[in-house]
Amino acid sequence: MNAVDTQVLADAWKDADESAVRAGVVVRTLHPAQCPEAERVLDEIWGATVLTAPALVALEHAGSYVAAAFEGETMVGVCVGFLAQPLGEALHSHVAGVVSGTAGRGIGTAMKLHQRAWCLDRGLTRITWTYDPLVARNAAFNMRRLGAGLADYLVDFYGEMVDGVNAGQGSDRILVSWPLDVPLPSADSQPASAEGVPEVLSVGPDDLPVVAPLPAAASSVSAALPADIEGLRRRDPATAALWRVALRDTLVPLLDAGWRLVAATRDGHYLLEKP
Structure with a gap:
C-alpha cells in the first residue's frame, strides 16, 4: 500500500462530505443485508441484472468497494469497485449509477468522491473505470469534473450487451485512469469549446x-x-x-x-x- 499524506486524505474526505451535502444524500458502504436492495436499484437503472445480491455480498466480504447514496432511508444510487492491478495501488470501479429522476443533482459526483476518499484511506492512489465514449456528459464529467485521463480505447469491450441501456449498440469503451492524491481540477482547467479546432x-x-x-x-x-x-x-x-x-x-x-x-x-x- 502507498503512504498517503494526511492532509491529502483529510481534503479528500472534506470534498466527499461537501459534495454529498450539496447533492442532498449520504454516501456509505453497504452491509450484506442491504445488498438485495442494491441489486434492485441497479436492475432499475440498467433494465437488467448487472450484479446479483450474492455477488455484492461476496465483493463486500472480500474488501471491495460496495457503496450507495441514500436520500433519507431511500437508496438512490449504487457504486461498486474491486481491487485491480497493480495490487495495493488501484481500484477498478465496475458500475455506478443513480435512479431515474435524480440525474443532475450531483449524486454521481458524491459517490465518486466518497469512493476516492475510501481508496485513499486504504493507500490506493488510482481508480480506473470504463465509460461509453459516445455519452458526452460522461466524458465531460470524467475529464472535466474529476480529472481522469484516457488510458485506452477498448473496441467492443463487453461484447454484445442485452441490458436496457446498451442492447444493440455495441460496447466500445474508453478506459480512464483517475489519480487520487492530487487536487480536483479547477472549473477552467480544460477548454470549454472546440471553436477554431479542425x-x-x-x-x-x-x-x-x-x-x-x-x-x-x-x-x-x-x-x-x-x-x-x-x-x-x-x-x-x-x-x-x-x-x-x-x-x-x-x-x-x-x-x-x-x-x-x-x-x-x-x-x-x-x-x-x-x-
Missing part, C-alpha cells in the same frame, strides 16, 4: 455523423459527439449505431498513431493533440 467528426443533418479527413498540417483536432446519444438510441437506433462506428474509426487510428486525447469540452467535443 473537426474530423461532426454532427450533420438529421444527427448523422460526418467524418472529415485529417488536415495535413494540424497539430490538434476535435471530434464532436451527439448532444444526447441516449435519446437518439431511443428514437433512431440505426443512426445511433452509425455513431459507434464513426467515432471508433475516427479515434482509434489517431490514438494508434500517438495522438493524445487531452480534453472533453463543455460543448461536446473531444480534443486530440499530435505528439
Whole structure:
C-alpha cells in the first residue's frame, strides 16, 4: 500500500462530505443485508441484472468497494469497485449509477468522491473505470469534473450487451485512469469549446455523423459527439449505431498513431493533440 499524506486524505474526505451535502444524500458502504436492495436499484437503472445480491455480498466480504447514496432511508444510487492491478495501488470501479429522476443533482459526483476518499484511506492512489465514449456528459464529467485521463480505447469491450441501456449498440469503451492524491481540477482547467479546432467528426443533418479527413498540417483536432446519444438510441437506433462506428474509426487510428486525447469540452467535443 502507498503512504498517503494526511492532509491529502483529510481534503479528500472534506470534498466527499461537501459534495454529498450539496447533492442532498449520504454516501456509505453497504452491509450484506442491504445488498438485495442494491441489486434492485441497479436492475432499475440498467433494465437488467448487472450484479446479483450474492455477488455484492461476496465483493463486500472480500474488501471491495460496495457503496450507495441514500436520500433519507431511500437508496438512490449504487457504486461498486474491486481491487485491480497493480495490487495495493488501484481500484477498478465496475458500475455506478443513480435512479431515474435524480440525474443532475450531483449524486454521481458524491459517490465518486466518497469512493476516492475510501481508496485513499486504504493507500490506493488510482481508480480506473470504463465509460461509453459516445455519452458526452460522461466524458465531460470524467475529464472535466474529476480529472481522469484516457488510458485506452477498448473496441467492443463487453461484447454484445442485452441490458436496457446498451442492447444493440455495441460496447466500445474508453478506459480512464483517475489519480487520487492530487487536487480536483479547477472549473477552467480544460477548454470549454472546440471553436477554431479542425473537426474530423461532426454532427450533420438529421444527427448523422460526418467524418472529415485529417488536415495535413494540424497539430490538434476535435471530434464532436451527439448532444444526447441516449435519446437518439431511443428514437433512431440505426443512426445511433452509425455513431459507434464513426467515432471508433475516427479515434482509434489517431490514438494508434500517438495522438493524445487531452480534453472533453463543455460543448461536446473531444480534443486530440499530435505528439
